[in-house]
Amino acid sequence: MKNKIVNTVVLILVFWFSGCTNKSTITPYVPTPYEIEIPFGFPTILNIPADNPMTVEGVELGRYLFYDGRFSGRTHPDSLMSCATCHRQERSFEAGVDHPGFPGGFPHGITGIPTPHAMLPMINLVWNTTGYGWNGLLYPTNPDPDARNIEDFVRMAALAPHEVNGDTTRIKNLFQTIPGYPELFEKAFGSKTITFTNIGKAIAQFARTLISANSKFDQYMHGEVQLSQPELNGYMLFTTEDGGDCFHCHGGFGNPLFTTHLFYNNGKDTVFNDIRDRFVITGDPMDHGAYKATTLRNIEVTGPYMHDGRFTTIEEVIDFYSTGVLSSPSISPLMHHVNNGGIRLTPQEKADLLSFIRTLRDDEFMTNPKFGKPEKFPDE
């Protein structure tokens, strides 16, 4: 009798689990969560939209798409354009003044139309919670659901005449025909049917992995290296009000992002007619001529500088902050040296400040293969 009972229970369990199995004939979509490692001192709050969680498969796909020139939706060799056409790893994912196709580091679209602003840093974006773009036009609480995050930037770049000048339907249809991509989309998003929404999500996931946090200054923060005396002198200037007073907008030890991601009029102009400044977003008169304070990480290689790329070198930027600052009603109160024209650095102080800024260069990031172009694309 005991055996009968045991057999009955086993049979019930077998039927039970067989029933479950029969209900599901499709391989379950189980992507692997991608954990972002938080570098020392960095924020723990990440800007990752709830409908696009980070996955290993999504990041891998995003890397292919980021570098694949067929993102233009075209296949002719003269018509290829990818994110990496402008965003070069060796220039911290900006064009850089030495870009072979964009003289001076001023990109233009596939049809030759110049982009209206200079490029912004494309690193440590996962910690930007105040808005993407020079004026922060994409922000998480934007009433416009199509203008909130990096995913939306991908779509805007695909469509903009001064960038890819593409067509999202054509782009997703092209990738649908390329062997290997549908399978990668299935792994990342559970379906071989490619949508432009998922293209945007994958590229945004890859973009969120572009974390630069291993500069000489980071190693100094960890106690691993010592800064030279000129670098320390520059650090002192960077972090003192009587010196350069850079830290209030650009961070430092207590804010190792080296930006607040906030928007300031830093005294470049006295007349404001740019239709892409912060005022356009907020309507606040104090935001005339205000733009995002960029991170200074890797700034040495990411010229040209300022929203319009008016400065080619860091030295020119330091000269501007030293003697070229202009007063206007909307200048940020943090520019408290304005009535002296700037911070009035001596040549030695300028050299020291530059020495410190160079400690923010992260060569390991700019050569890390996991951020670089894949050895081959899915159809190769």
Added chain:
Amino acid sequence: MDKLFRQPIQLLYFIAFAGVFAFTGCGSKTNNPEPTTGKLTLHFSHKIDSEPIVFDDMRYVNAAGNHYLVNEIQYFISDVTLYHSNGTSLLLDQWEDIHYVDTDLPETQDYIFKDEIPQGTYDSISFTFGISEEKNHSLMFVNPPESFMFWPENLGGGYHYLKLNGKWLNELDQAAPFNFHLGIGQIYFSYPDSVSSFVQNYFRVILPASAFNLAVGETKSVEVIMNVENWFQSPNIYNHNTHGGDIMQKQHVMALAVENGWNVFTANTMTYK
């Protein structure tokens, strides 16, 4: 029905009864005593001459005669303590009690305490303006906006207690920015490179006329008002033309600001929810 078949049934009965007893026992232990506490919220507002601040408007005149505007105010308060009429005091929320206030971020302007507060009559409220030396450590806040308040290591580290940013009309009638910032001060052996010691500039504020009664189950809201003009007038008349646009490296000026800060805050009428 044989013996082998009965045994599992008995086991099931045993488990069922044991479960019933267990849950009954839990239920008898969770009889809540009568509540004896309420809740407290501080709401921060910012005024000049008894009126809410109109930001970015050069409409104000301080005690020194400087015309000025205010652009933004950001600060920490901590160690909020209630003084009960029975002579006891209550430090609220212990180590979690450092609160950031930002005039640009409305969500920071209400400080809702986690602690349940015993009912009764409280004579006054006090708090630390800034952060005490014991708690003011660098990288304590890694997330914005608090992290943006960091105070550089070479100036003492930790965090700004206060950023009060604005502009005044200087002697040349130019709009000149001022950064009225408070934090750890420095005594220099050789300015600006060699600091011989640091000065903790945080201070206690005892809110005048802040007595209140708290009934059981009640949430009491107290308005804490920063009267900005007092930073510049009492007991020290503060002249921007004298002290300039920045004071983080001027301990003698921050000391004046600290003395004025004792009188900056008042409490207003309690509101009941």
